[in-house]
Amino acid sequence: MKYLGVFILALLLWNCSEKKAELTILSEQDFNTTYKGEEVKLYTLENSNGLICQLTNFGARVVSLYTPNKDGNLGDVVVGYGTGDDFINKKENFFGAIIGRYGNRIGEGRFVIDETEYLLEKNDGANHLHGGSDGFHRQVWTVENQTGNEITFSLLSPDMAGGYPGNVQVQVKYQLTDANELEIEYFAETDKATVLNLTNHTYFNLKDAGKSSINDHKLTINADYYTPVDGGLIPTGELVAVAGTPFDFTSATAIGDRVDTEDDQLAKGKGYDHNWVLNVNNNEAVLAAKVEDPVSGRVMEVYTIEPGIQFYGGNFLDGTIEGKYGISVDFRGALCLETQHFPDSPNKPEFPSVKLLPGEKYHSLCIYKFK
Structure with a gap:
């Protein structure tokens, strides 16, 4: 029985590689643009099973993720835009982005640390949402390291950016593992007491990328x-x-x-x-x-x-x-x-x-x- 299992796994991996040859992925050229004078690019990761993940340094976003369906056909399960200019110029829905400094909402756009009140942009009615209109999702991140299946983005968020205290150094590492996992790991340090709540805002539709x-x-x-x-x-x-x-x-x-x-x-x-x-x-x-x-x-x-x-x-x-x-x-x-x-x-x-x-x-x- 154990040999049967190995055979089935090998067959699935072979089938996935065959389907990959028929796949058309997003073009890296379609992401070559600039935002506030900084270069925006698309980066492609792949694991040993043929899964493909594409990311952009504009917002350190997940742009696409191609995984096999029950028939072994690779398809994109991420919803969003397909060019760098679309992400920059079209309606911002936080597609695939790293959210910071604070993922989700802060009531009345305010908080207190050590008796000091900090006031934030009210960009969601009376409240603050996802770090404000110029949050981490609207920053061009630095690529620190990239291999075939891994990439690390970094960003320095200066003191009082968006109203938040402290110079905060952030790193986000994406890895597409051979266990078919998209692993997102976050690291940060500050030089002043602050609040931080990082998350990823990828939109998924496992059936058809949003159709x-x-x-x-x-x-x-x-x-x-x-x-x-x-x-x-x-x-x-x-x-x-x-x-x-x-x-x-x-x-x-x-x-x-x-x-x-x-x-x-x-x-x-x-x-x-x-x-x-x-x-x-x-x-x-x-x-x-x-x-x-x-x-x-x-x-x-x-x-x-x-x-x-x-x-x-x-x-x-x-x-x-x-x-x-x-x-x-x-x-x-x-x-x-x-x-x-x-x-x-x-x-x-x-x-x-x-x-x-x-x-x-x-x-x-x-x-x-x-x-």
Whole structure:
């Protein structure tokens, strides 16, 4: 039996390599542009199984990720734009970007450290979102190192950039492993007390890169509680049990099964746009979520050392954006699973701390694993 298993694995890898020869990936030339005088480029990673990931230094973004379906055909599972100029000039939806300094929302665009109040841009109604309009997603990152399956981006965020204190040096390492994982590892240091909450904002559609809805994708989230929000999508500070609510994804459930249920929280987010409190976190990567597409047969697992995960169901996509391959990204045509500390943690002392002090080393890890 063990030889049969080896034979099947070899056959799958051979089939994947055959399908790869038929694949047309994004052109690196289409990303050769400049932003604020700095060169923007596209970089391509590949693992030994033939999986391909493409990234740009504009926002240190994931641009495309080609994985096999149940028939061995490689297809792109990432939704977004297909040229450097599109990322720069078209509507900003944070496609694939590293988010900082603070992933998610900070209430009223303010927080206090050691009795000093810091005021941030209110770019989401009365609140601050994703580091502001000129956050990490709108920066050209430096490429420090690149090999066939790994790349490291770095960025120096100066003191008071976006209203945040401290000179913060950030590194983000992407690795496409031979276990078919896209591993994202974050490192940072500061010279002044600050807050930091880094995440990745890749939009996924495991079926067809956004041509159709993700409502038939089956989702599991390893969380018994979530953080309900107010009308501005700022957590109230409560942890509420998911049991008996539309937020219960403790077993695999189609995303669309309950998304239109009459529920106050769903109404506030126009669907799912909430943070789940992960069950286990001992600073070791644990399974946070799992997505299964019944049509393509693709499965994506998400692992992290973070205490929370934001599930966003693409409720603010509206079909007005033309992305890669001429696809108009429609309502709920993509989903995000952003590993993170909780939204508005700087103003919620009961939440896990996001404070980073001089001499401390920030470290976070997110893994998207494909089967």
